[in-house]
Amino acid sequence: MPEEGQMQREVLKVATTSRPVLVAGAIAGVIRSQGRVEVHAIGAGAVNQAIKAIAISRGYVVAAGLDLVCIPSFVDLSFDGQDRTGIRLLVEVR
């Protein structure tokens, strides 16, 4: 059995054009089934949509007694064939 750090994590990729309410629904769904989800975003527009989505998703799961927090870090991502530094937002239940 793998250690927690090696377990497969669901990754949601968010773009500037992503709709925050839809991403929020996806976050809530993965949180309910797996307890955590990783959100990746490259660029200011995408990071902004991702943060809005996490703020909205908090409201989606609060009735189930789930209090979501996010942990931001930098991550090297491949985007359009180029290496870019993106933002990883690990969303977890507190």
Next chain:
Amino acid sequence: MPEEGQMQREVLKVATTSRPVLVAGAIAGVIRSQGRVEVHAIGAGAVNQAIKAIAISRGYVVAAGLDLVCIPSFVDLSFDGQDRTGIRLLVEVR
């Protein structure tokens, strides 16, 4: 003595032009003295700088055994005399 929810919270206002390493230092300073800090940002560029700052600040306080998380929400802010919806990032020690 006021309840926790009524206590004065330090608020850091982040702009698109803010330098993430400087904001990160400010976040780390307030965390060390007060254990939590509120970061406000309006617009995608500012939110992006704020998230970068929080990611960097995690590294500044990890040696002290502090594991930072952030809790995003929407907040009504006054900006240049206009009411705008901004993002509030509550940064706390887990």
